[in-house]
Amino acid sequence: MKTRKLLARIRAFFDQGAADSRESQQALREVLEKLKRKERKLRHNLDLERNPEKRSQLEQKILLVHSQRSKGLQLLKEENERDKSG
């Protein structure tokens, strides 16, 4: 197990392309995680809000963040598939 781990590290060290792709996927995951937290927070605020105008603004924000998340998840899925086929 240790040798395998070491070999993987050495391979990663020499293979810049794979490292870049991993880095990009990691960044996507990090951004998606932030968006998830943001959406959750906005939904919580919407539950507490009674003013119709402010509720409408919050709903628009939620819709926007949700669309961004869907797009991000799709991108991540595509990258994963590309990695597997490559």
Added chain:
Amino acid sequence: MLRKILLPVIFAVLAYGFWVSTDFKAISAGVAIFLFGMLSLEEGFRVFSGGVLERVLKRSTDKLWKSLSFGIFTTTLMQSSSLVSVITISFLSAGLLGLKEGIGIIFGANLGTTTGAWLVAGFGLKVKISAYAMPMLVFGTILLFQKAKHLKGIGYILSGLGFLFLGIHYMKEGFDAFKDNFDLAAYAVSGYAGLFLFSLIGTLATVVMQSSHATLVLIITALSTGQITYENALALAIGANIGTTITAIIGALGSNAPGRRLAGAHLVFNVATGMVAIVFINQLIRAVDQVSLWAGIADLDFTLKLAVFHTLFNLLGVVLMLPLINPLVRLLERTFKEPAEVKEGPRYIVASAVEFPDTAVEAVRNETLHVYDNAREIICLGLGMRSERVLNDPKFESELARQSAIPRVDMDRLYEQRVKTVFSAIIAFISEASFTWKERQSGDLHWLRDANRNIVEAVKAAKHTQKNMLRYLLSDNHHIRKEYNQLRLSVAHLLQQLEQLRTSSDEETTILSLDELKLAQKEREQKLNQRLYQLIRDNSITPAMGGSLMNDAAYISEIHTTLLNMAATLFTHRRRDLAGAERQIALDPGELERVLEQQQAAAREEKA
């Protein structure tokens, strides 16, 4: 004239020396190999770090003690105070460092460079150093042929160290053989005359070799073989310290006023320290003896004593000069003044910054902010507003509504004076920089170039709308007056929001949060379109007015789009990987349109 004849003279002297003495040839070859090693080491740090050094520099120099420690540490690591000082100058020129912090680094570098003497005196002369050089050279050269940048960097560093060691070996061999034929010690000069003479020789040797390190190694090897006296070696070391400022001075020639100030500080520090060392030489020698006795260094081990001296007198310099930093900063600021500007030129991008990727990016970023600040003022003036009022005065909206006269400004002239020169300089700098390397920073420069283009387009859009804006803002028809006021207010609000983004340290300020502003823009455009047709139908405005309003709304929309695109690069957080991911996720105009449609459909459903 002097520059023209200097090189041939040096060549002639060296050629004569090689012809007369094979030992001299060995020593010179040693110096050449040593210097080549230093070049390779510098290259290695540049390639390998790819900006790491610069990022660390940025974080660890915000206080004087930090910059001092940083100077000591990096110079110890890289064994080149010249490289550290040149990088520091480029940092200062790019506006990343204050003069005080820069001076701290230079002081630290002077202390850090003394570790070189310890390495050579304590290790280099006692161990067969060439035995280490050979494997380093072999491994280093193999790595140099690799494609991956970091492997190449390691290759440069290894071969650099190998050449450094090999150079020391040749110098040592040369002096060993030299002493059998000649006795340079016979030319020793004692007393103050000798001190000044040998200090001058040390200075000149370092100016020629552009490395105090090389001079010091020469001094130590010559001292170890008894070719020079201990006293004269001390004077040579003092001279080497003065001569080393030449690299920083050359580096500052292509720099702006802050860079020159730092090179000035370097010169003042080293000359003052040298003078103090010469004046108090006897006290210093006694102090060296005391320290050596305490450290267990043999009384006749002059090479290690020289290392002690080198450290002591630089330490003395730092102790003496640290309390004088503030007066020194004032003196340098008075001496090297920023030139008065007629046509506003670039402030941050200087030739020396192009060599260091992260510095170059930071310089271009600061310069782009400079362009944006000027552009914002011009856009505001073009729309009959004052930038500082828009950003700072909460009552500006009501004042705008009461405006009875709007001065017309020459936007073309303002653009030429305040934007074009800086913009052109940025484009030229980026072209040169991205040609020099193919690092990740090239991506940043691509976005920054885009941001600049966006800013210029925003100014041009403002210029196109200026004529109608001034005409209709003072029109008797209050409908058209109101619409045009709304248009310029939308720009004012955008500028306010951008300023908030710019000054916010909020982690949530991301490229994605700009989508909210883009969505708001789309919504506003839709509402304006609906109002516009209604106003024409109701005969509230003439069709000609409607046509103008439609065109100008498109220009205002362009100001919004271009400035929001610019903000994605300039005003969001700087983690390269996250910015890349966010750019991918950010919604395009079609996707934003769909979000708006969905929301409107939901609103209709709720009403029904």
